[in-house]
Structures are given as C-alpha cells and as structure tokens.
Amino acid sequence: MSHPPSTLEVSTTPTRPGPIRAVVFDLDGVVVDSSAVMRAAFSVAYAEVVGPGPAPFEEYNKHMGRYFPDIMRLMGLPLEMEEPFVRESYRLAHQVPLFPGVRETLEELSERGIRMAVATGKSGPRARSLLDLLGVLHLFDHVIGSDEVPRPKPAPDIVLRALELLGMPPHQAMMVGDAITDLTSGRDAGVTTVATTWHGGDVEGLLAAAPDLVAHKPEELLVHCPAVPAT
Structure with missing residues (x-):
C-alpha cells in the first residue's frame, strides 16, 4: 500500500491538548519486527x-x-x-530486530526529556528481556506487560498504569500502536492515539479506527514531541 508523504498526519479526529511529555509504545509491530x-x-x-x-x-x-x-x-x-x-x-x-529508525527515535526522545514506557500484549518479563537483548531497555522508564495489569488491552488499564508510573496526565501523553486494540486502550485512557503504518499490516482497518495521528516512520513521532523545557 502506498503512503502519503512522510509527515505526521492529523486524522479527522482533532488532537488533544499538549504539549506531549510522555509516549507509551506498543512493542510488537511498533518497536520490534517480531x-x-x-x-x-x-x-x-x-x-x-x-x-x-x-x-x-x-x-x-x-x-x-x-x-x-x-x-x-x-x-x-x-x-x-x-x-x-x-x-x-x-x-x-x-x-527479532528493531524496526529501522526506532533506536534513533527513542534516543532523540530521551534526549528531549520525553518520558517513555512500553505497554505490550507480551508478559512483562519477556518484553523486558527482549528490549534488554536489543540494547534499548534503558531508554524506557517503564515496561509493562499484560500480566501486570488487571485487564489487558483493549481495556485502558495498561495505559493508565503507564501514566501512573510516569507521573503524567493523559492530555500530555500519546499511545503509539499498530493495532486497533492499542488505539482503543489509549483512547479510553484519555491520551492522544497514534497509528503506525511501518509494520505493513492491515493499515486501512487501523486508519478506519480514527486515530488522532498517523505516523509512517518512527522519526515522524518527533514532530509532536518537542524538547521539555529545563526547569
């Protein structure tokens, strides 16, 4: 499927107030090509x-x-x-590799002072083990598995838990995912939802779920995540 130019796109649903200070990532299909x-x-x-x-x-x-x-x-x-x-x-x-551009994007977000977490369908130990093997575990403040919340996605529990651990309100956070379950979980938690297309799955079905934003490459996330001012 061909994609429009590589810029962060706004869907018909308006974005929530920012600025974005925290990013919650799904793992499979977003961070890693598993x-x-x-x-x-x-x-x-x-x-x-x-x-x-x-x-x-x-x-x-x-x-x-x-x-x-x-x-x-x-x-x-x-x-x-x-x-x-x-x-x-x-x-x-x-x-299992990282998707191209993911490592650099995570490093840049970290440099900008953006807090980051993973909220995954995997178990927590397996997700942390994989990210450690890939050398990026240290870039995340928290990695939360579906076995570590009362209800896994599409319930909002895992995103809400990430926000709690990050100490961030929903209006300053985004959920980045490649599945409708990610968008549903993020939307019900009150955060900005970002659909990714670099996994090459059912992109049309994902976009039909009306995410707030669409990103075709990892680095496009940086558009919405300016550096956190020094205090």
Missing part, C-alpha cells in the same frame, strides 16, 4: 499441543496486541499452547 519469530513460535506450539496441520497464524495475527491467553480463548485453541509459544519466543529472540 512477526517472523512469532509465526515460527506459534507453529511449533500448535504442532506440539494441537497436532499436525497448518497453524492458523493469519487468524492469530488479526488479534495482535492482545494477551496470548486471550487470543487462545478468542480462537478456541488450548491455553496449553502458551508454554511452548513462550519457550520458542525466548529461544528465537535473537532473531
């Missing part, structure tokens, strides 16, 4: 628990952003798939 590893881990888990036959990864991918046990329930698959899925995800973690 699709290939997740497909491999899902295929192994399906074969071990369910049996032979093609693993329905395309259906799994439609629920991306949700907590793995919730996806299993939605798909009618055994919860026992979680153990081999997590095992394989750890084993293959070294194959």
Whole structure:
C-alpha cells in the first residue's frame, strides 16, 4: 500500500491538548519486527499441543496486541499452547530486530526529556528481556506487560498504569500502536492515539479506527514531541 508523504498526519479526529511529555509504545509491530519469530513460535506450539496441520497464524495475527491467553480463548485453541509459544519466543529472540529508525527515535526522545514506557500484549518479563537483548531497555522508564495489569488491552488499564508510573496526565501523553486494540486502550485512557503504518499490516482497518495521528516512520513521532523545557 502506498503512503502519503512522510509527515505526521492529523486524522479527522482533532488532537488533544499538549504539549506531549510522555509516549507509551506498543512493542510488537511498533518497536520490534517480531512477526517472523512469532509465526515460527506459534507453529511449533500448535504442532506440539494441537497436532499436525497448518497453524492458523493469519487468524492469530488479526488479534495482535492482545494477551496470548486471550487470543487462545478468542480462537478456541488450548491455553496449553502458551508454554511452548513462550519457550520458542525466548529461544528465537535473537532473531527479532528493531524496526529501522526506532533506536534513533527513542534516543532523540530521551534526549528531549520525553518520558517513555512500553505497554505490550507480551508478559512483562519477556518484553523486558527482549528490549534488554536489543540494547534499548534503558531508554524506557517503564515496561509493562499484560500480566501486570488487571485487564489487558483493549481495556485502558495498561495505559493508565503507564501514566501512573510516569507521573503524567493523559492530555500530555500519546499511545503509539499498530493495532486497533492499542488505539482503543489509549483512547479510553484519555491520551492522544497514534497509528503506525511501518509494520505493513492491515493499515486501512487501523486508519478506519480514527486515530488522532498517523505516523509512517518512527522519526515522524518527533514532530509532536518537542524538547521539555529545563526547569
């Protein structure tokens, strides 16, 4: 799908008051390009628990952003798939790259004094382990997994928890995600929602969810995140 020029776009929904002082990121499809590893881990888990036959990864991918046990329930698959899925995800973690431009964008946001958190469908320990392996864990003030809040996305709990830990009000924060669940979670938490398109998934469906902003490259986030004045 072709994209308009690489500038941060404003959708039909107006942005909330700023200035932005905190950014909450989803992980998979936004910070890290984990699709290939997740497909491999899902295929192994399906074969071990369910049996032979093609693993329905395309259906799994439609629920991306949700907590793995919730996806299993939605798909009618055994919860026992979680153990081999997590095992394989750890084993293959070294194959997961950052998206191009992410490291530089995170470093620049940090230099500007922007507080940052990750709010992910992964478990907290697995997310922190992956970010540490990639050498960017130190750039985030907090990394929160779906196992560390009462209700995972699309509920707002994980974004609200991030705001609480960051000490930021909703009107000074944005939620950056590649899935409708991210936008719903952020919107219900009262923050500015940003849809990303660099993951190459169902961009049209994502934009139909009316995010406040759209970013086609990580560095476009910088447009809305000016440096925090020194106090």
